[in-house]
Amino acid sequence: MTVLVxxxxxxxxxxxxxxxxxLRSHAEILRRLHExxxxxxDGEEGTTVEPSTAGVRTPVELRTRxxxxxxxxxxxxxxxxxxxxxxxxPTGSAAMAGVVGAGHTxxxxxxxxxxxxxxxxxRAFGDGAGxxxxxRDTRLVIVTKGPEAESVSAVxxxxxxxxxxxxxTDAYTDYSVPANPYFILVDGPSGRIYGxxxxxSWQQVATLLGQAAADAGYSADGSPLQxxxxxxxxxxxxxxxxADADLLAAGIGPGHPSLxxxxxxxxxxxxxxxxxxxxxxxx
Amino acid sequence: MATLNAHGLAVTPxxxxxxxxxxxxxxxxxxxxxxxxxxxxxxxxxxxxxxxPVRGDFGGGAVELMxxxxxFIALLEHDASEAGTALFQGKGIPWPLSxxxxxxxxxxxxxxxxxxxxxxxxxxxxxxxxxxxxxxxRLRTTLVRQVNAxxxxxxxx
Numbered sequence: 001m002t003v004l005v006x007x008x009x010x011x012x013x014x015x016x017x018x019x020x021x022x023l024r025s026h027a028e029i030l031r032r033l034h035e036x037x038x039x040x041x042d043g044e045e046g047t048t049v050e051p052s053t054a055g056v057r058t059p060v061e062l063r064t065r066x067x068x069x070x071x072x073x074x075x076x077x078x079x080x081x082x083x084x085x086x087x088x089x090p091t092g093s094a095a096m097a098g099v100v101g102a103g104h105t106x107x108x109x110x111x112x113x114x115x116x117x118x119x120x121x122x123r124a125f126g127d128g129a130g131x132x133x134x135x136r137d138t139r140l141v142i143v144t145k146g147p148e149a150e151s152v153s154a155v156x157x158x159x160x161x162x163x164x165x166x167x168x169t170d171a172y173t174d175y176s177v178p179a180n181p182y183f184i185l186v187d188g189p190s191g192r193i194y195g196x197x198x199x200x201s202w203q204q205v206a207t208l209l210g211q212a213a214a215d216a217g218y219s220a221d222g223s224p225l226q227x228x229x230x231x232x233x234x235x236x237x238x239x240x241x242x243a244d245a246d247l248l249a250a251g252i253g254p255g256h257p258s259l260x261x262x263x264x265x266x267x268x269x270x271x272x273x274x275x276x277x278x279x280x281x282x283x
Numbered sequence: 284m285a286t287l288n289a290h291g292l293a294v295t296p297x298x299x300x301x302x303x304x305x306x307x308x309x310x311x312x313x314x315x316x317x318x319x320x321x322x323x324x325x326x327x328x329x330x331x332x333x334x335x336p337v338r339g340d341f342g343g344g345a346v347e348l349m350x351x352x353x354x355f356i357a358l359l360e361h362d363a364s365e366a367g368t369a370l371f372q373g374k375g376i377p378w379p380l381s382x383x384x385x386x387x388x389x390x391x392x393x394x395x396x397x398x399x400x401x402x403x404x405x406x407x408x409x410x411x412x413x414x415x416x417x418x419x420x421r422l423r424t425t426l427v428r429q430v431n432a433x434x435x436x437x438x439x440x
Contacts, residue, residue, distance in 0.1 A: 084298060086285040089336075093305030094289035097333070101299025103352075104333060139333045164336050188299060 082186045082193055083175065085143055087168025090156035095166050097141045102188030104137040107209070110172065111142055112180040113154035117200060121181055122158045124202035133209060138185075145169045185209070290325035291409070292358070295436035297429075301334040302327070324360035329433055341391045346416050351396060353418035354429055358437065361410040370403050371410040377402035378434035380415065382423040390416065398423060406439040 085097040085108070099106045109125070111118040125142065133140060142159065144150050146169040159165040171177075175184055183205055184196040195212065199205045252258060286295045289304040296302045304327045313321040326340055332353045338344035342355050349355060365371060380400055389399040391414070398420035402413045413434075417426040 084285060084300075086287065089303070089305070091305070091308075093303050094287040095303040095305075096285060096287055096296060096301060098296070098299035098301050098331070101297070102333070103299075103331075103350075161337055162335070164333070 081174075082191045083171070085141060085166050085168055085171045087143075087146060087166040087171065090152055090159045090165055090167065092152075095164075097164055097166055099141075099186050099188060100191040102139075104139050104188050105194070106186045106188060107133060107138055107140050108171075108175070108184040108186065109140060109142045110175075110177045110180055110182040110184070111144055113144065113151055113158055115180040118181045120201050121205075122160075125160045125163050126158075128160075128162075129202055129206070133206075138209070138213075140164070141166065143168060143171045145172055185212070287327075290360075291407075291440040292325060292327050292360075293438040293440070294327055294329055294358075294433070296329050296433060297331075300329060300331050300433070302329045303334065307340070322362045324362060326360070327356075327358040327437075329356040329358075330354060331429065341414055342416060343392065346390075346392065346394060346397065349394075349397065349416065349418040351419035351422060352426070354426055354433075355416040356430060356433060357412075357414040359412045359414065361412060363409065366405060366408060366410045368410075371405045374402075374404040376406055376439075377404050377413060379431040380427055380434070382427045385415075385417060385420065385423045385427065387420050396420060409439060411439070 082100045084099050087095065089095045097106070099108070109121060111121055113122075125140070140163055142163055142165040144155050144165070144167045146167050149169055150167060152167070155165065155167060177184075179198070182196070182198050185194040186192070187194050195208075197208075199208070247253070284295050284298060286293055287302050287304050290306065292304050294302050294304065304325060306323045306325050309320060309323050311320060315321060328334060328338070328342065328345070330345065330353070332345075332348060332350070332355075335344050335348065340357065340359055342357055346355055361371070380402075384400045384402075385398040386400075387393065387396075387398045389401060390397055391399070396419055398417050400413075400415045404411055404413065415430055417423055417430070419426065
């Protein structure tokens with residue numbers, strides 16, 4: 001009987017140790033969950049969470065894909081203004097590309113001749129990808145650092161013949177470019193930076209540009225997309241069709257003489273001269 | 284506004300304008316009547332639209348892209364030996380230009396709606412040809428005002 005009582009006491013003691021261990025483990029789990037912001041008492045009335053203890057307290061390192069520069073700091077974005085690009089071409093000419101105040105949108109592609117990720121972009125632009133950009137009248141300008149930081153001959157070999165390429169370290173400073181490759185889209189008339197960032201391939205950049213262009217109502221070739229008119233109003237093509245119908249009803253169709261006046265509305269002075277001075281012997 | 288400075292020429296285009304001061308690559312196959320290699324003096328192109336990288340001295344390849352509000356200015360230096368010829372002798376800097384200086388028939392290549400102006404002159408003893416194209420003859424009064432503003436900022440050393 002005594003032996004049985006002793007054994008029972010030992011079993012109870014072991015169970016007590018086990019329960020205490022489980023409770024401590026549970027408490028530790030709850031404490032960790034609370035640190036991660038999933039406290040079971042969060043949001044309940046009468047409970048307060050100190051900001052310093054909520055969320056992840058251990059620093060988490062976020063990294064971009066290898067070869068793609070990390071985003072710049074918030075201060076950098078705020079400090080960035082659009083600027084014209086002035087520098088030299090790979091062939092040694094002094095050159096300036098108008099960006100602010102220009103009548104078009106400019107996609108600035110900051111590239112380097114020695115950057116591995118940039119190789120895809122040089123190749124894509126060389127294949128003509130840069131000549132047909134989404135959006136309205138978007139112009140591609142490739143910018144590299146100046147001759148003091150880049151190989152002029154390497155840039156000249158990579159620069160696509162049909163794309164403006166300017167070497168300018170000042171442009172990197174003006175736009176606070178963090179690394180290569182980096183892209184900045186500037187609206188010329190407003191001088192505003194529409195967007196900026198890095199990408200691993202030209203396809204990514206083109207997709208983002210295409211989405212932005214579509215949001216703005218333009219197709220990939222720059223022509224306006226047909227957008228649905230507000231309820232109760234006609235779209236542009238519908239208005240054109242109505243105008244055509246009205247003109248036809250009035251007896252004015254294609255080729256009607258009234259469509260080809262001899263004089264413009266402003267009178268004969270407004271018309272282009274039919275004759276003028278002969279080109280000078282100098283011309 | 285930034286200033287481009289090269290080959291003794293300085294231009295200060297307004298914001299949003301393109302500009303380039305360059306010399307063509309010398310072509311050894313081209314010889315003067317005296318049998319010596321051609322001279323490739325500097326050329327300045329200034330425009331209020333995006334200049335294509337490949338274009339002719341007088342804007343071929345660029346003027347075809349011009350819309351009605353566009354302006355293209357080419358300043359081409361000639362060989363110094365031509366400074367004493369009748370083409371340049373006694374002709375000073377020709378700007379400011381007048382709207383009446385522009386005519387659709389003054390274009391190197393006629394393009395509907397456009398008008399051009401060409402002047403030969405000497406500056407600092409250097410012979411130059413100024414060739415300007417505006418995108419719209421009808422808008423010449425407005426566009427020539429822009430042209431003169433840019434020309435006023437050109438410095439020839």
